[in-house]
Amino acid sequence: MPIDRLSLRLAGSALAAVSLAGCAGGGGTELPPASFVAMQEGPGEEYVIGPLDELTIHVWRNPELGAEKIQVRPDGRITTPLVADMPAVGKTPAMLAEDIRLQLSQYIEEPLVSVIVTNFAGTFSQQIRVIGATEQPASIPYRANMTVLDAMIAVGGLSEFAAGNRAKLIRFDKQAGRQREYALRLGDLLKDGDSRANVMLRPGDVIIIPESMF
Numbered sequence: 001m002p003i004d005r006l007s008l009r010l011a012g013s014a015l016a017a018v019s020l021a022g023c024a025g026g027g028g029t030e031l032p033p034a035s036f037v038a039m040q041e042g043p044g045e046e047y048v049i050g051p052l053d054e055l056t057i058h059v060w061r062n063p064e065l066g067a068e069k070i071q072v073r074p075d076g077r078i079t080t081p082l083v084a085d086m087p088a089v090g091k092t093p094a095m096l097a098e099d100i101r102l103q104l105s106q107y108i109e110e111p112l113v114s115v116i117v118t119n120f121a122g123t124f125s126q127q128i129r130v131i132g133a134t135e136q137p138a139s140i141p142y143r144a145n146m147t148v149l150d151a152m153i154a155v156g157g158l159s160e161f162a163a164g165n166r167a168k169l170i171r172f173d174k175q176a177g178r179q180r181e182y183a184l185r186l187g188d189l190l191k192d193g194d195s196r197a198n199v200m201l202r203p204g205d206v207i208i209i210p211e212s213m214f
Contacts, residue, residue: 029181030183031200045126046092049090049096050089050123051074054117055071056070056118058114065082065104065111066081067081069118072089083103083104094115100113120141126141126203127139128207129206130151131208133209133211134152134156147199148201150201151207161211162186162187162209162210162211163209163212165186167186168182169205169208184207
C-alpha cells in the first residue's frame with residue numbers, strides 16, 4: 001500500500017508538471033518548421049483586390065477609356081470613363097477586367113481590357129496582422145512563401161518585455177470553417193536563431209504576442 005500511494009503521488013506530480021509546462025508555452029498545436037532560405041519559390045494564392053489598392057486600367061485601342069492610378073475607394077468601388085461605381089473589392093484583376101469589358105461592350109465592339117495592380121493594400125483576408133508586444137504592430141500585405149521570420153522583420157522584432165515563446169498564430173481553416181490556434185516560439189527564433197521555430201504563413205494569419213508577466 002505505501003508503494004502504491006507513493007506511485008500515485010509521483011504520477012500526480014508528473015501530470016502537474018506537464019500541465020504547467022503546457023501553460024508556460026503559447027498553447028495550441030505547433031506548425032511544421034520552415035527553412036530560413038526557401039528551397040523553391042512558387043506562386044501564392046491569386047491576388048484579390050482590396051480597399052485602397054491602386055489600379056491601372058488599359059483598354060486596347062481606346063486609351064481614353066482607361067485610367068491610371070485609380071484608387072479603390074473605402075466602399076470597395078471604382079469609377080472609370082463609361083463605368084460608374086464598379087465593385088472591385090474581392091475580385092481578382094482578371095475578374096475585374098472581365099466585368100469592365102462587359103460594361104464597355106455596350107458602347108464599343110469587343111473591347112480588350114487589362115487591369116494591373118500598381119500599389120497593394122489587399123483585403124484583411126490577404127494581410128498578415130502582428131499585434132501585441134512588438135516594436136511596430138502592423139498589417140502587412142502577404143507575399144508568396146512568407147514566413148514568421150519575414151513578418152517579424154517587417155514589424156521590427158519583439159519589444160523589450162515580449163514573451164515571445166508564448167506567442168500564438170490564429171488561422172482560419174477554410175475546410176473546417178473555423179479558426180485554429182497554433183503555438184509560436186518567437187523567442188527561440190529571434191533570440192536563439194532556432195530555425196525549427198520558423199514557420200510558413202498563410203494569407204489572413206494573425207500573430208498575437210503577449211507581454212511577459214515578470
